[in-house]
Amino acid sequence: MTSVLTVSLPPAVVTALFWSAVAACVIAQLFILRAVFRTLPILPSSTQVPTPHRLTEILWVVLPVGGLIAVFIGAYRALPL
Amino acid sequence: MTGVALDPQKATPSLFRDLISLTKPRIISLLLVTTIAPMYAAGSPTLLSVLLVSLGGYLMAGGANAVNMYIDRDIDDVMARTRLRPIPSGRMSPIQVLAFGVACAIFATWLLAQFVNVLTAGLALAGFYFYVFIYTRWLKRSSPQNIVIGGAAGAFPPLVGWAAVTGTLDVTALCMFLIVFYWTPPHFWALALLKQVDYGRAKVPMAPLVWGERETMHQMVWYTVILIVLTLLPVLLGTFGTLYLLSALVLNALLMGGVLKVLFAARASKPWTGPAWWVYKYSLLHLALLFLAMAVDRALTR
Numbered sequence: 038m039t040s041v042l043t044v045s046l047p048p049a050v051v052t053a054l055f056w057s058a059v060a061a062c063v064i065a066q067l068f069i070l071r072a073v074f075r076t077l078p079i080l081p082s083s084t085q086v087p088t089p090h091r092l093t094e095i096l097w098v099v100l101p102v103g104g105l106i107a108v109f110i111g112a113y114r115a116l117p118l
Numbered sequence: 119m120t121g122v123a124l125d126p127q128k129a130t131p132s133l134f135r136d137l138i139s140l141t142k143p144r145i146i147s148l149l150l151v152t153t154i155a156p157m158y159a160a161g162s163p164t165l166l167s168v169l170l171v172s173l174g175g176y177l178m179a180g181g182a183n184a185v186n187m188y189i190d191r192d193i194d195d196v197m198a199r200t201r202l203r204p205i206p207s208g209r210m211s212p213i214q215v216l217a218f219g220v221a222c223a224i225f226a227t228w229l230l231a232q233f234v235n236v237l238t239a240g241l242a243l244a245g246f247y248f249y250v251f252i253y254t255r256w257l258k259r260s261s262p263q264n265i266v267i268g269g270a271a272g273a274f275p276p277l278v279g280w281a282a283v284t285g286t287l288d289v290t291a292l293c294m295f296l297i298v299f300y301w302t303p304p305h306f307w308a309l310a311l312l313k314q315v316d317y318g319r320a321k322v323p324m325a326p327l328v329w330g331e332r333e334t335m336h337q338m339v340w341y342t343v344i345l346i347v348l349t350l351l352p353v354l355l356g357t358f359g360t361l362y363l364l365s366a367l368v369l370n371a372l373l374m375g376g377v378l379k380v381l382f383a384a385r386a387s388k389p390w391t392g393p394a395w396w397v398y399k400y401s402l403l404h405l406a407l408l409f410l411a412m413a414v415d416r417a418l419t420r
Contacts (some may be wrong), residue, residue, distance in 0.1 A: 051354060054354055055354055058347045058350070058351060058354070061343055061344075061347050062343075062344050062347050064343075065340040065341070065343040065344045065347075066340075066344065068336070068337075068340045069337060069340050069341070072329060072333055072336070072337055075333075086317075086318065086321050086322065086323035086324075086327050086328060087259065087260060087321065087323055089260065089261045089262060089263075089323060089328060093261065094261060094262075094263060097257075097261060097263035097266065097267050098263065098266075100267065101266070101267075101296075101299065101300075104292070104295070104296055104299070105296065105344070107292060108289060108292045108293050108296055108348070108351070111288070111289030111292060112289055112293070112351055112354070112355055114289075115289055115355050116354065116355065117355070117356045
């Protein structure tokens with residue numbers, strides 16, 4: 038299951054790329070989470086659409102992080118080092 | 119004779135055409151790509167197993183779409199793009215549509231469990247329940263996270279395809295699931311940005327209506343960042359090789375370019391609807407070609 042491309046990469050590079058990927062996802066996820074705190078209070082009360090509940094919104098944003106953690110743990114164990 | 123030639127098929131759509139339209143065949147074609155490509159990425163499936171999984175997958179997703187139309191029959195009537203569906207146009211009764219959707223799901227479950235494996239059937243059925251109850255029934259009308267969490271329903275097909283061949287799931291399958299999951303927000307929010315009036319009229323709290331256009335565009339960028347990382351992760355694991363890597367880099371660069379173009383156009387107070395349409399349409403191609411690249415890459419390196 039290992040490709041020629043990955044085998045040719047030194048383990049230190051693979052590790053560095055992996056942690057860079059983790060860092061990119063953490064930063065992006067923090068910005069996604071920030072929107073829940075930043076935008077809900079400014080929702081106009083006159084809006085036609087229902088007002089989302091803040092705690093539930095936080096839950097919905099945090100939930101996919103579990104999937105990301107699972108895939109990164111699985112990926113770390115499977116890294117061809 | 120009045121001299122006006124009516125196309126009988128267009129004037130009175132047949133029951134068969136209505137049943138097909140209930141399944142939303144254009145959407146399912148992409149779901150089938152994300153089901154079949156993982157099958158070839160996971161191993162060497164027989165043509166019969168591909169056909170069975172495709173049929174089962176079509177019926178399950180089609181059933182979910184039909185039940186979705188049953189539940190959403192009230193808002194389909196007030197949205198321009200859904201007004202001509204069989205229920206709001208009066209061509210089919212709600213109970214007929216519900217029965218058709220449930221029957222499709224039951225038959226698909228039996229087909230997949232009997233001729234593929236129980237895990238595949240269970241995953242497909244989980245996708246059905248997720249779409250009907252978590253997305254349509256619960257989140258669609260209550261949260262701007264509706265298509266984010268609801269997007270998980272559309273992310274089941276890669277798991278279904280992978281499980282059909284391997285009988286199990288691993289980190290690559292989970293990665294494919296998350297690729298579709300994180301692809302969904304930039305794809306759907308591009309459409310939501312364009313159809314805000316429709317969604318507002320139907321009181322569906324899509325992100326642009328709740329957060330505003332600019333914040334939605336920022337969110338599209340962040341979801342695309344995670345999507346790009348996830349598409350490259352399998353290369354790091356050695357699952358896919360050079361062909362897939364090059365394809366992913368090009369496809370991702372175009373998608374990120376499009377998403378940033380929407381944001382920068384809005385920031386500069388320039389028209390952004392053109393770029394948003396482009397992102398919506400291109401993202402469909404992006405996902406299809408990405409999964410095709412997975413299958414072709416594995417076929418070439420096997």
